[in-house]
Amino acid sequence: MIILKSKKEKNNILVLKKKTRETGDILTLKFSLLKGPVFSFRPGQFVLVSFLDDRLGKQCRAYSISSCPQDKFLTLTVKKIGVFSSALHKLKIGEKVKIGSPQGNFYPEKPMKNLVFLAAGIGIAPFYSVINTYFRQGINNKNLTLFYSNKTDKNIVFFKELNKLAKKWRKFKIIYILTKQKKDCNDENEEFQRLNIKILKKYLKDLNNKHYFICGPIEFVNDLWQALRKNGVGEDSIKTEVFY
Numbered sequence: 266m267i268i269l270k271s272k273k274e275k276n277n278i279l280v281l282k283k284k285t286r287e288t289g290d291i292l293t294l295k296f297s298l299l300k301g302p303v304f305s306f307r308p309g310q311f312v313l314v315s316f317l318d319d320r321l322g323k324q325c326r327a328y329s330i331s332s333c334p335q336d337k338f339l340t341l342t343v344k345k346i347g348v349f350s351s352a353l354h355k356l357k358i359g360e361k362v363k364i365g366s367p368q369g370n371f372y373p374e375k376p377m378k379n380l381v382f383l384a385a386g387i388g389i390a391p392f393y394s395v396i397n398t399y400f401r402q403g404i405n406n407k408n409l410t411l412f413y414s415n416k417t418d419k420n421i422v423f424f425k426e427l428n429k430l431a432k433k434w435r436k437f438k439i440i441y442i443l444t445k446q447k448k449d450c451n452d453e454n455e456e457f458q459r460l461n462i463k464i465l466k467k468y469l470k471d472l473n474n475k476h477y478f479i480c481g482p483i484e485f486v487n488d489l490w491q492a493l494r495k496n497g498v499g500e501d502s503i504k505t506e507v508f509y
């Protein structure tokens with residue numbers, strides 16, 4: 266995926282400090298900045314990452330920042346898919362990468378009270394930053410519903426962390442969508458089929474007066490965007506981020 270860099274863009278050098286395995290094919294990479302404190306960014310934004318040496322030529326890829334602006338470090342949560350993400354997984358502690366300025370506007374811009382986040386797989390990364398930031402800022406008077414789709418519960422990223430937040434934040438509700446797992450008895454707030462409009466209606470009751478954010482592969486984002494639009498949700502109330 267190629268994204269043109271603006272002339273104003275400033276590069277930062279990150280040093281890898283820690284690798285945490287989240288699931289079989291997903292790692293969270295914790296970096297510190299080589300110089301100075303972490304730059305300011307909005308939770309939900311992404312950075313373009315490239316290597317300092319020529320192991321992958323001049324290639325770069327976009328990764329959402331999964332940490333919060335208040336953190337003294339910066340994390341990227343990366344699913345191993347192809348050449349670039351595999352190289353990031355192989356990165357050794359102490360090795361460096363280059364990142365551009367934070368980009369994107371995948372975050373609630375104005376005060377929004379009723380938020381609905383729809384994530385598939387690694388699409389949870391930008392939401393994790395937004396959810397944690399809200400919680401830490403004490404903006405937990407919002408109604409926030411997260412529909413998080415994965416093949417099975419073994420693929421859920423940040424499972425413990427998200428559940429911990431939901432326990433402390435009464436208005437934050439998580440519905441896990443497990444598309445390739447059989448239903449069992451203890452499955453409150455779990456659905457065992459692809460995320461669809463029926464499921465959204467079941468939990469949200471009224472689709473109106475809410476702001477929707479959708480993140481994941483193109484098919485997931487397109488299907489849900491269209492389903493919401495067909496059911497009367499205005500274009501202005503839906504923001505999307507596709508992980509190409």
Ligand SMILES: Cc1cc2nc3c(=O)[nH]c(=O)nc-3n(C[C@H](O)[C@H](O)[C@H](O)COP(=O)(O)OP(=O)(O)OC[C@H]3O[C@@H](n4cnc5c(N)ncnc54)[C@H](O)[C@@H]3O)c2cc1C
Pocket residue numbers: 266311326327328329330341342343344345346347348349350351369387390391482506507508509
């Ligand atoms: C705004 C933005 C934010 C992103 N944030 C993240 C993030 O936080 N974490 C993260 O892991 N990735 C994220 N991505 C995706 C990331 O930029 C890379 O595309 C991804 O890591 C694959 O790159 P690769 O070189 O490893 O695979 P490639 O060699 O480019 O692709 C290998 C094969 O996998 C297919 N493929 C590529 N991406 C996917 C996918 N998501 N699902 C299924 N098949 C795929 C390709 O079509 C190709 O056939 C983001 C993308 C965008 C545009």
